[in-house]
Amino acid sequence: MDKNNKNKRIALILAGALILAALILLAKCSHGAQMPVKDKQSVIVPEGGVVLTDEPKTSSAERGVEIPGIECLEINADTAQAQLDLYNPVSNRDAYYLSFELILLSSEKPETLYLSPLLAPGESVGGITLSHSLAPGEYDALIKVQPYQMDADRTMTNNAELKIKLTVRRGV
Amino acid sequence: MKKFFLSLLIAFAMPLNANAADITEGSGSQSGQVSVDYSLPSGYIVTIPADVAFTDSQLSVQRAVSAKNVRLSQGSTLHVYAKSKNDFKMKNADSYINYSMLVNTAEFNESGIVLSVLSGETSGWALLDLTAAPSGEEAYAGDYTDTLTFTVAIE
Numbered sequence: 001m002d003k004n005n006k007n008k009r010i011a012l013i014l015a016g017a018l019i020l021a022a023l024i025l026l027a028k029c030s031h032g033a034q035m036p037v038k039d040k041q042s043v044i045v046p047e048g049g050v051v052l053t054d055e056p057k058t059s060s061a062e063r064g065v066e067i068p069g070i071e072c073l074e075i076n077a078d079t080a081q082a083q084l085d086l087y088n089p090v091s092n093r094d095a096y097y098l099s100f101e102l103i104l105l106s107s108e109k110p111e112t113l114y115l116s117p118l119l120a121p122g123e124s125v126g127g128i129t130l131s132h133s134l135a136p137g138e139y140d141a142l143i144k145v146q147p148y149q150m151d152a153d154r155t156m157t158n159n160a161e162l163k164i165k166l167t168v169r170r171g172v
Numbered sequence: 173m174k175k176f177f178l179s180l181l182i183a184f185a186m187p188l189n190a191n192a193a194d195i196t197e198g199s200g201s202q203s204g205q206v207s208v209d210y211s212l213p214s215g216y217i218v219t220i221p222a223d224v225a226f227t228d229s230q231l232s233v234q235r236a237v238s239a240k241n242v243r244l245s246q247g248s249t250l251h252v253y254a255k256s257k258n259d260f261k262m263k264n265a266d267s268y269i270n271y272s273m274l275v276n277t278a279e280f281n282e283s284g285i286v287l288s289v290l291s292g293e294t295s296g297w298a299l300l301d302l303t304a305a306p307s308g309e310e311a312y313a314g315d316y317t318d319t320l321t322f323t324v325a326i327e
Binding site: 062064066068069070072089096156157162163 | 213214215216217218219220221222223224235236237238244245319320321322323324325326
């Protein structure tokens with residue numbers, strides 16, 4: 001029995017030694033050919049390689065100008081305060097400013113209710129003050145979006161007009 | 173005693189459920205209804221060609237009109253119309269240069285529509301082929317320009 005226990009102990013020690021040796025060998029092998037560590041912020045660039053991004057490398061003229069649009073706008077009656085959730089997309093960076101003009105079509109002559117300042121890419125309109133309040137009802141309106149090149153002259157480009165339904169409600 | 177405290181607890185807890193449906197104790201099974209809703213607005217992002225520049229060596233230019241993140245009410249369609257300020261003439265004072273536009277290789281028709289996206293679809297695009305036709309007898313040097321306006325309507 002003692003002999004058996006002794007043999008078992010020797011076998012265990014030998015097995016442990018073998019495992020330890022294998023681990024040491026593995027560590028030495030991996031040290032000689034380390035995999036680069038990639039974290040969320042870094043990009044691995046192989047030698048002579050090219051970093052690929054999501055966007056193709058085209059000029060701003062070829063990319064065009066992105067314009068967000070809405071179908072409806074709801075505002076409160078008897079107040080000139082309103083919320084206009086429009087913005088200049090970040091994708092227009094280094095290329096175009098945008099301005100937004102809210103035009104009422106239902107009156108005898110189209111009239112501008114609001115004209116935004118030039119918005120840089122990433123900026124939004126948000127809370128606005130209309131030229132005057134409106135009575136409750138549904139109106140045809142237009143949002144004229146004018147892009148401007150980011151040059152010294154702020155050159156105007158082709159533009160867009162977004163047809164919308166303007167709903168004026170009491171106590172919204 | 174236990175029942176007394178339980179009743180007190182229920183009595184104090186009741187005002188906290190003011191917004192829930194009231195279900196009063198009765199002999200049979202009871203039920204109440206609460207409406208649950210979430211309103212999703214319609215919207216889209218369109219990309220239009222900002223500039224089209226012709227040169228002597230490049231009289232034909234391709235641009236695209238596209239729409240993405242489109243969300244419409246069921247049954248409606250997003251249309252993008254194009255209109256030239258000068259009836260497809262690039263002008264410099266009283267001199268002009270004609271140009272033409274094809275939409276997805278087809279002639280640009282009277283409807284003015286360059287792109288349509290149906291409800292249920294989230295994106296779409298159209299290819300514009302623009303070709304300038306200078307006569308060679310233009311009166312003036314300088315910039316000949318026109319402006320394209322793209323009107324977006326959900327119909």
